[in-house]
Amino acid sequence: MLVMMTAMGLMLWGSLAQAGNPRYAGLVADAASGEVVYAEHAEAQRYPASLTKMMTLYLLFEAIEQGRLGLDDALPVxxxxxxxxxxxxxLEPGDSILVREVIPALVVRSANDVAVVVAEALGGSETAFAQLMTARARAMGLGKTRFRNASGLPDAGQVTTARDMGTLAVALMRDFPSYYGEFSRTEFVFRGKRHRGHNRLLDQYAGADGLKTGFIRASGFNVATSAVRDGRRLIAVVMGGFTSRSRDAHMADLLDRGFARLGLRERSDWLADTDISGAIASLPPLAVDPHGSTMPALLASVAAEPAVSLTAGSTDPIRALMERNAQGDGGGTWALRVAEGSPR
Structure with a gap:
């Protein structure tokens, strides 16, 4: 009876909590397989707010990896x-900021001025960069996403979906595993001033290790999160929260129930096969690279071979990188700290 009640709760967890909220969308997926274990309004278009900066960072990481930018390059303001x-x-007009300073400014501070600095450095103008962002979104399979700016500031034409943001989170982890640890930062120091972040889930939810929050009035409170428990990783997106606290509480509940769902999946009875996500396609899977080099790596292509699930006692490559960063072996410039962040 308890197991049956748990299964029914998993099927109902989102609709009851978010009834009457027209901006709400949510998605939870198993990172290893891409299987969506919860989805509600996940294909409905919503405003991304500062989740937009995940794509700005994707294009920045790509430029660094390709050698078009260096971490010590100074970008003009x-x-x-x-x-x-x-x-x-x-930042003041005529000022400059180093690429290595840009990354935490976008992740932690969600700095809109810095987002435009990146856009102009890579695209020539923010408008041109937004076109590059949209083109890359299409190439990734983010079919319902359109970008009009690099920051997520209000624009009626800038839209996305919870599923598209989940797919973008997968792409960041898969394509740039050496930079994923940046999304765990809760504070950084810039020119002697300490800046604290908005992502309180990093402090408050055990196993959460990234990604990004966002808020504008039109969107409500958004967050994309990844978390690990018992060797399993979930990727989840919540959009349209009424407050930052209610958004975070709902995300924590979704993650708890998502991990419970993965546990049920290992059963061999009808509960393991219960469909609670509806007709929604899986996300691209994160697969452990069996030919990995010394740096933990994820497959650059997920189409060639099936996902490899983590076995008991194996190492999550992103968690391993996080531990290296915490020990000062991740190549970062700033210390990883835990601090109270302002709600956002």
């Missing part, structure tokens, strides 16, 4: 960039 509203670093 234009009047347009400096004029962006907060959250921001309050």
């Amino acid at each position: 234009s009047e347009h960039a400096a004029a962006m509203p907060a959250s921001k670093l309050w």
Whole structure:
């Protein structure tokens, strides 16, 4: 009876919690297989807010990996960039910021002025960069996503879905595993001032190790999260929260129930086969590279061979990288710290 009640709870967990919220969308997927274990309004278009910066960072990481930018390159600050509203670093026109400083500024501070600095450095203009972002989104399979700016500031034409943001989270982990640890930062120091982040789940949910929050009035409170428990990794997206606290509480509940669902999946009875996500396609799987080099790596292509599930006692490659960063062996410039972040 208890198991049956658990299964029924898994099937109902989202609709009851978010009834009456027209901005809500949610998705939870097993990272190893890509299987979606919960979805509600996951294909409905929503405003991404600062989840947009995940794509800005994707294109930045790509430029670094391709050698088009170096971590010590100084990027100029234009009047347009400096004029962006907060959250921001309050950069001045004619100023510059190093690429290695840009990354935590986008992840932790969600700095809109810095997002425009990156856009202009890589695209020539923010408008042109947004076109590059949309083109890359199409190439990734983010079919319902359109970008109009690099920051996520309000624009009626800038839309996405919970499923598309989950797919983007997978792409960041898969394509740039050496940078995923940046998404665990809760604070950083820039020119002597300490900046604290908005992602309180990193402090409050055991196993959460990234990604990004976002908020504008039109979107409500959004968050994309990845977490690990008992050798399993989930990727989850919540959009349209009424407050940052209710969003975080709902995300924690989704993750708890998602991990419970993965546990049930190992059973051999009808509960293991219960469909609770509806007709929604799987995300691209994260597969452990069996030919990995000394740096933990994920497969660059997921189409050639099936996902490899983590076995008991095996190492999650992203968790291993996180541990290296925490021990000062991840190549980062700033210390990884845990601190209370402002809600966002």
